[in-house]
Amino acid sequence: MTSEQPPSADSGGRRELNKRATRTAISTAALSLARTHGPGGFTVDQLADEAGISRRTFFNYFPSIEAALTRPVEEFLEGAFAQLYDRPADEPIMDAVLATLGGDVSQEQMALLCEIYAMGEDDPQLERMQLQVWNKAQQKLEEGLHVRLPRSESDLLINSLAGALIACGQAAMREAAAETVGRSPDAGSFQKHLLVSIGMLRTGFNSLSKDS
Amino acid sequence: MTSEQPPSADSGGRRELNKRATRTAISTAALSLARTHGPGGFTVDQLADEAGISRRTFFNYFPSIEAALTRPVEEFLEGAFAQLYDRPADEPIMDAVLATLGGDVSQEQMALLCEIYAMGEDDPQLERMQLQVWNKAQQKLEEGLHVRLPRSESDLLINSLAGALIACGQAAMREAAAETVGRSPDAGSFQKHLLVSIGMLRTGFNSLSKDS
DNA sequence: GCCCAAATTTGCACACCATGCAAACTTGCA
DNA sequence: TGCAAGTTTGCATGGTGTGCAAATTTGGGC
Numbered sequence: 001m002t003s004e005q006p007p008s009a010d011s012g013g014r015r016e017l018n019k020r021a022t023r024t025a026i027s028t029a030a031l032s033l034a035r036t037h038g039p040g041g042f043t044v045d046q047l048a049d050e051a052g053i054s055r056r057t058f059f060n061y062f063p064s065i066e067a068a069l070t071r072p073v074e075e076f077l078e079g080a081f082a083q084l085y086d087r088p089a090d091e092p093i094m095d096a097v098l099a100t101l102g103g104d105v106s107q108e109q110m111a112l113l114c115e116i117y118a119m120g121e122d123d124p125q126l127e128r129m130q131l132q133v134w135n136k137a138q139q140k141l142e143e144g145l146h147v148r149l150p151r152s153e154s155d156l157l158i159n160s161l162a163g164a165l166i167a168c169g170q171a172a173m174r175e176a177a178a179e180t181v182g183r184s185p186d187a188g189s190f191q192k193h194l195l196v197s198i199g200m201l202r203t204g205f206n207s208l209s210k211d212s
Numbered sequence: 213m214t215s216e217q218p219p220s221a222d223s224g225g226r227r228e229l230n231k232r233a234t235r236t237a238i239s240t241a242a243l244s245l246a247r248t249h250g251p252g253g254f255t256v257d258q259l260a261d262e263a264g265i266s267r268r269t270f271f272n273y274f275p276s277i278e279a280a281l282t283r284p285v286e287e288f289l290e291g292a293f294a295q296l297y298d299r300p301a302d303e304p305i306m307d308a309v310l311a312t313l314g315g316d317v318s319q320e321q322m323a324l325l326c327e328i329y330a331m332g333e334d335d336p337q338l339e340r341m342q343l344q345v346w347n348k349a350q351q352k353l354e355e356g357l358h359v360r361l362p363r364s365e366s367d368l369l370i371n372s373l374a375g376a377l378i379a380c381g382q383a384a385m386r387e388a389a390a391e392t393v394g395r396s397p398d399a400g401s402f403q404k405h406l407l408v409s410i411g412m413l414r415t416g417f418n419s420l421s422k423d424s
Numbered sequence: 425g426c427c428c429a430a431a432t433t434t435g436c437a438c439a440c441c442a443t444g445c446a447a448a449c450t451t452g453c454a
Numbered sequence: 455t456g457c458a459a460g461t462t463t464g465c466a467t468g469g470t471g472t473g474c475a476a477a478t479t480t481g482g483g484c
Binding site for chain 2 (some may be wrong): 011017094124127128129131132135155156157159160161162164166168170171174175178184196197199201203204206
C-alpha cells in the first residue's frame with residue numbers, strides 16, 4: 001500500500017512534530033503573556049496554564065521563561081548562520097554575512113525580533129538572555145570565519161571581526177527597532193542599516209574621525 | 213551651623229567607607245568560593261557565611277552571586293570609560309579608547325579579569341552577567357562617542373563603532389586569557405592585542421578577505 | 425563620656441524557581 | 455492488540471530574591 005508518512009528521521013517523526021508544536025505553543029504563550037503583563041510580569045505557573053501544560057512540563061522544554069521568550073531570536077540567528085555554510089566558498093565574507101543575516105527575513109519576523117529586543121529594555125533577565133543568544137551566534141560565526149579565511153589569520157583578528165560583525169547586526173536591529181515604535185517596520189530597513197554599518201567595517205572607521 | 217553633608221557623600225564619610233569595605237569583602241569571598249567550589253558550586257548562605265554577614269545583608273549589596281563575582285569587571289570597565297571624558301577633546305577616538313582601556317591596568321588586575329572571564333565558560337549565569345556588564349560599558353561608550361564625534365554622524369554608525377570597539381576589547385581579553393592558562397599573564401599582552409585589533413578597525417577588515 | 429537619630433544589619437515570611445524521581449499516561453509500531 | 459519507549463505530571467526538596475519590622479550599630483553633637 002502507500003508508504004506511511006515520512007520515516008522517523010529528525011523532523012518527520014510524529015513525536016518530533018508534537019514536541020516541536022508544544023515548544024512553539026509555549027513560546028507563543030510566553031510572548032502573549034509578556035505583551036499583556038510585561039516581560040517579567042508573570043510566573044511559570046501562569047505560563048504553563050496559558051500553554052495548556054503542567055508547570056513541570058514547561059521545564060522539560062525550557063530552563064526559564066526568558067529562554068522561551070528569546071527562542072525566536074535564537075532560531076533566527078541559528079538559521080541565518082547555518083546558511084553561511086551553503087554560500088559559495090569564494091564569496092567575500094562580508095557579502096556572505098550580508099546575504100545570510102539580511103537574506104530571507106520576513107517583515108513579520110523582523111517585527112517580532114524588534115519587539116523582543118525592546119522587551120529586553122524592561123527586564124534585565126531577558127536582556128541578559130538575549131545577549132547570550134547573540135554571543136552564541138558570534139561563536140558560530142567565528143567557526144565559519146575560520147573556514148573561510150586563510151589559515152594564516154590569527155584568532156585575534158578573526159574573533160574581532162566576528163564580534164564587530166555581530167555588533168553591526170545588533171546596531172542595525174536596534175535602529176530598525178527604534179524606527180518601528182511608530183508602527184509598520186519597513187521590510188528592508190534592517191537590511192539597509194546592515195549594509196551601511198558593515199560597509200563601514202569594510203573600509204575602516206577612520207573616516208569617522210573628527211578630522212575626516 | 214555646621215554644613216550638613218548630603219547623606220550620600222561619595223567617599224569621605226565613615227559609613228561610605230564601611231560599605232565599600234563590606235562590598236569588597238563579599239566579592240572577595242565570592243571569588244574565593246568560586247575558586248574552590250566552581251562558579252556555580254555554592255549557595256548564598258555559604259557565601260554570606262564566608263563573608264561574615266547574614267544572608268539578608270548579602271542581598272542588600274548584590275542581587276545575585278554572579279553580580280558579586282563580576283564586580284571587578286564592572287569596576288574596571290566603568291573606571292576605564294570614566295577616563296574617556298578626561299582625555300583631550302581633539303584626540304582621535306581610537307587613540308582615546310586605546311589609552312583608557314589599555315591604560316593603567318595592573319598585571320594583577322588583568323589576571324583577575326581573565327580568571328573571571330574563564331569562569332564564565334563553566335557557568336551560563338555568570339556568562340550572561342558578564343555579557344551584560346560589557347553591554348553596559350558599550351552604552352557608556354556610545355554616549356562618549358556622541359560627544360566626541362561630529363553631530364552629523366548617525367546613531368547607526370556611532371553604535372556600530374561602539375559595538376565594534378567593545379568587540380575588539382573582548383577579543384583582546386580572550387586572547388590574553390588564552391595565553392594566561394600557562395600562568396604569568398604578560399603585562400602588555402592585552403594592550404598589544406588591543407592595538408592590533410583596533411588597528412584593523414581603523415583601516416577596515418577588507419584586507420582580511422581571501423583575495424587580499 | 426552620653427545619648428539619640430539615622431543608618432545598617434538581621435530574622436522571618438512568603439512567593440517563586442528549578443530539578444530529581446517515580447508513577448501515570450500516551451504513542452508508535454510490530 | 456499489546457508492549458516498549460517516550461512523554462507528561464505530581465510531589466518533594468533545596469535554593470533564590472524581596473518586603474517588612476525589629477534589633478543593632480554608628481557617627482556626631484553636646
